[in-house]
Amino acid sequence: MMETVFEGQTIDERMLSSMSLGENIGQLRRRQGLSQEQLADRLGVSRQSVSKWEAGVSTPELGKLIAMADLFQVSLDQLVRGSDPCPSPAADDALLEELGEIRRSLRRQELRFVYTSRRRLWGLPLVDIRLSRYPQRGKAAKGILAIGNRAVGVVAVGGASCGAIAVGGASVGLLTIGGAAVGGLAIGGLSAGILALGGVAVGLCALGGVAVGGQVAVGSVASAPIAIGNVATGAHALTVNSLTDGRVIDRFLATCPGFWGRVARFLFFLW
Template identity: 40%
Template sequence: MNLAEKLQSYRKQKGMSQEKLAEVIGVSRQAVSKWESGQSYPEMDKMIALSDLFQVSIDHLVKDLSADRGALALDPAPGNQATPEESSPSSTIYVRSYLYHYEYKSKATLFGLPLVHINYGRGKVYVAKGIIAVGNISIGLLSLGIFALGGISIGVLSAGLISLAAFSLGLLLAVGGVAAGTFAMGGVALGIFAFGGLAMGMFSVGGAAIASRIAIGGYANAHIAIGNVARGAYTILVEDSQFSVIYADQVRALIHQEYPGLWRPIVEWLVCLFA
């Protein structure tokens, strides 16, 4: 029995159509048809995936059973059932593969993009593009992936209007281990308004806060600096991080003095730490 015959037999034993096998392995139905008719052979990565799916070794798949007197029939008699593993020599090394791929694309579209596109897997980089996109790399209004780009992006590395990730870049809001955006929150935060362990921006609040205008934190460096260690043109020292002992009116008056045109919500955000 040759490779083409084995593939067809194992597929039928699994109760799978050519379309289903093609979907699982990550190829077209035409490719499966050519394998089973002997017109072409699977590439090595596909051969590994087939080996794992059918639970047989690669050498068992490619070896012609007609020349192997020790080989067992694929359809043993009842009561004498043998698994594919039992039909192979005990010395055979089995190769396990964890390749997989899943893709779904909705028929409904908006602006030429599917409303939902899910395209992810292992062994290859898959890109999803849609209003809602989920993939290894995703691009969409709502985007989830290892690398995400979109209006609202969530991933390991993401960029968008609103971005949440280990490494996050957001036009409006960025939240992550390292975050950069208009409003940035993270272990390291870079933004006009920055809040984090290390915060750098125009207005910064954090363990170490560095700003061009106002900084509040354990270490603060800015034109107006408030903290345990404070450096700037105007400084307010805080003992033992007791920010509540500082009067909000005192801070508010200092900000109005130096930045009289500063937008009121920003002022209130900065003074909310104080009594």
């Protein structure tokens, strides 16, 4: 199920005679030397949509009418009515004012894209996509794969996302990547988790520009029981710079206790 919704915009039904409009579209398309498929590509629609317009089965939405008028280099009135009058200057001004208002209205209107797959797993659609110009409006995307301004799913991608794997501006989950990320493994500008990697990282183990760890921290500024950095504080801390001898670092890591020592070695390798 796929829909493109234009809200807050109505079309004067008196302007649209589907048969004459379809004939006009076909005639102008052929005058431009375009096939139905080529016109469809220019407008971002399917060839079947163009075929239905020309057959009078359906009517193009207002945005497509304006795009076709620009493409065929005719007025919207000529495209819809098929007329080619010699209007007075006052009529020209009125038509230009009307078209300008239509264009301004199109820029103001809300655009939304929604797609939900028919297949479901665990009661959720396999794919749910909900994108809108206004994030605060509409529902959050919820599915196995969820994509939207707000997304919740096994794999979630969006401005704000929550899932086993979450990617977005703000993300929460087991594996998270985002501007602000919270999770088991969190990667982001601001990250918090069991293992946190980022510009500012806070976690049980942390690696970043500023790293604060419950057990291990490695970074430019590091604070933890085991800390390695240009500025390091902790019970077992090593301050390093570009001139620090590698043997000094190896000796320090060799004195770090057990499992956390191995974690410190791994994070230092990443750093």
